[in-house]
Amino acid sequence: MAPSLVGSGAAVVAAIVASNLAPQHAVTISGLVVRAGASTLLVFVVTVAATFAGAWLVHGTTSNAAEVSFRTALPAAWLTPLLLVFAQKSWFALAVWVLLAAESARLVAFLGRSNRENIPQEEPHSFFSGFPRFDFVPVLGSVAGACCVQAALFAAIASHAVLAAILYLAGTAALVWRGARMLRDSPLQRDGLARRTTVLLAVATSITAFVWLPYVIGPGGRGDSSAVLAALLHLKPARPSPGTPRSPEHASEGGGSPRLLTEVFPGVILYPKTESQVTLIAPSPMRATAYATHATSDSIPFNGVYWFWRPPSDRPPASAVLRYGSPAALTFRSTDDAPLWMEAHQNLGTMINLDCCAAIEMVVESADADPANVSVELILSNTVQAGKPAVSLGSREISGPAVLTSAQAVPQTLTFRIPPDTKLRQFDELAVRFRMKWWRGNRSANVAIDRFRMVPLR
Numbered sequence: 001m002a003p004s005l006v007g008s009g010a011a012v013v014a015a016i017v018a019s020n021l022a023p024q025h026a027v028t029i030s031g032l033v034v035r036a037g038a039s040t041l042l043v044f045v046v047t048v049a050a051t052f053a054g055a056w057l058v059h060g061t062t063s064n065a066a067e068v069s070f071r072t073a074l075p076a077a078w079l080t081p082l083l084l085v086f087a088q089k090s091w092f093a094l095a096v097w098v099l100l101a102a103e104s105a106r107l108v109a110f111l112g113r114s115n116r117e118n119i120p121q122e123e124p125h126s127f128f129s130g131f132p133r134f135d136f137v138p139v140l141g142s143v144a145g146a147c148c149v150q151a152a153l154f155a156a157i158a159s160h161a162v163l164a165a166i167l168y169l170a171g172t173a174a175l176v177w178r179g180a181r182m183l184r185d186s187p188l189q190r191d192g193l194a195r196r197t198t199v200l201l202a203v204a205t206s207i208t209a210f211v212w213l214p215y216v217i218g219p220g221g222r223g224d225s226s227a228v229l230a231a232l233l234h235l236k237p238a239r240p241s242p243g244t245p246r247s248p249e250h251a252s253e254g255g256g257s258p259r260l261l262t263e264v265f266p267g268v269i270l271y272p273k274t275e276s277q278v279t280l281i282a283p284s285p286m287r288a289t290a291y292a293t294h295a296t297s298d299s300i301p302f303n304g305v306y307w308f309w310r311p312p313s314d315r316p317p318a319s320a321v322l323r324y325g326s327p328a329a330l331t332f333r334s335t336d337d338a339p340l341w342m343e344a345h346q347n348l349g350t351m352i353n354l355d356c357c358a359a360i361e362m363v364v365e366s367a368d369a370d371p372a373n374v375s376v377e378l379i380l381s382n383t384v385q386a387g388k389p390a391v392s393l394g395s396r397e398i399s400g401p402a403v404l405t406s407a408q409a410v411p412q413t414l415t416f417r418i419p420p421d422t423k424l425r426q427f428d429e430l431a432v433r434f435r436m437k438w439w440r441g442n443r444s445a446n447v448a449i450d451r452f453r454m455v456p457l458r
Contacts, residue, residue: 007051304346
């Protein structure tokens with residue numbers, strides 16, 4: 001066991017290094033495959049070398065050191081794909097984890113069988129030695145593992161992600177232990193180590209390359225779903241144009257940036273149709289009654305910008321396309337069911353003192369077919385002060401009936417109370433984060449912001 005533990009520790013370090021080999025810029029599909037193969041071979045070779053070195057240091061020259069090294073490297077080859085899909089928060093990580101668990105059970109069974117062969121076994125002689133014995137422990141392990149996996153499924157449905165992960169790990173661990181015992185006690189059979197190694201490395205490389213597919217160059221640039229087909233057909237790729245997104249006045253009227261093929265975008269910056277801008281004059285605490293009867297003087301029509309992009313970035317990429325329209329009428333989805341982030345930003349152009357107001361109301365128009373799964377968070381920022389301090393006023397859920405078309409958009413007013421003890425006393429920017437439940441996190445919210453209203457102190 002000691003050499004395998006040494007090799008497994010080295011495999012974890014190598015997998016972390018290999019996962020950082022992800023392309024930083026757009027690449028060709030051949031370059032992507034080579035990079036994925038190199039990352040898989042790196043983990044495999046490091047694990048074999050570390051396990052063999054551990055066997056030599058612990059036991060000296062052993063007859064099966066090479067076989068132990070290769071069998072230890074087989075489950076280690078799944079570590080890089082597992083880290084990559086887990087970093088993208090993809091449910092495909094569960095499938096890769098099952099593959100890792102199955103190969104780990106084979107390794108544990110092999111090591112257990114080797115230990116049994118090296119230790120002489122003495123059969124006890126008694127009156128009951130001729131009767132078969134039934135061991136309840138493996139059966140209980142199988143039942144416990146199956147129950148934990150099913151409980152993890154129900155916990156995931158109930159949005160208890162941490163509990164679901166713990167139960168899933170416990171369940172698969174129990175099933176690995178049961179599978180290892182079953183393989184250890186089964187008759188020894190040749191399993192074609194060389195053939196299994198070749199197939200496993202090929203599958204692990206394919207999964208790694210699949211995770212990195214958004215970096216392939218295609219006619220539509222990075223992130224275009226037609227990139228792979230174009231590369232296979234030997235079409236001349238086009239690199240994505242560098243630089244920052246253009247301002248809306250340089251975009252075509254009503255269309256924004258030119259559309260990409262198959263309507264796949266690396267990110268979207270959506271501008272609403274602008275109206276005449278209103279200069280905000282914050283209500284004074286001494287004039288609260290007067291401002292209560294003049295809604296237009298403390299109302300800010302939203303003329304900011306909406307962002308749509310995929311994590312882990314904190315904003316849309318430089319190659320994001322520009323569009324005009326309302327998020328209540330437009331729907332954006334991620335191409336691989338990964339989470340899609342949506343935010344709205346509006347800079348007021350003037351500093352507002354929070355001492356003037358008790359709350360901020362946000363008027364939205366919801367055309368979402370499932371509004372109960374959408375909530376919004378309001379964040380105030382001071383972009384002038386060093387460090388750009390910000391404060392969150394909390395989240396509010398979108399309520400109201402589900403609608404089918406944007407023409408049936410339902411207005412709603414969300415109230416965000418201003419805490420009296422907040423450290424931020426002035427702000428000049430409003431940011432709205434749209435939060436979706438995990439089961440619909442790959443689709444944008446059909447909710448548009450109409451205006452903000454400053455609620456004066458009473």
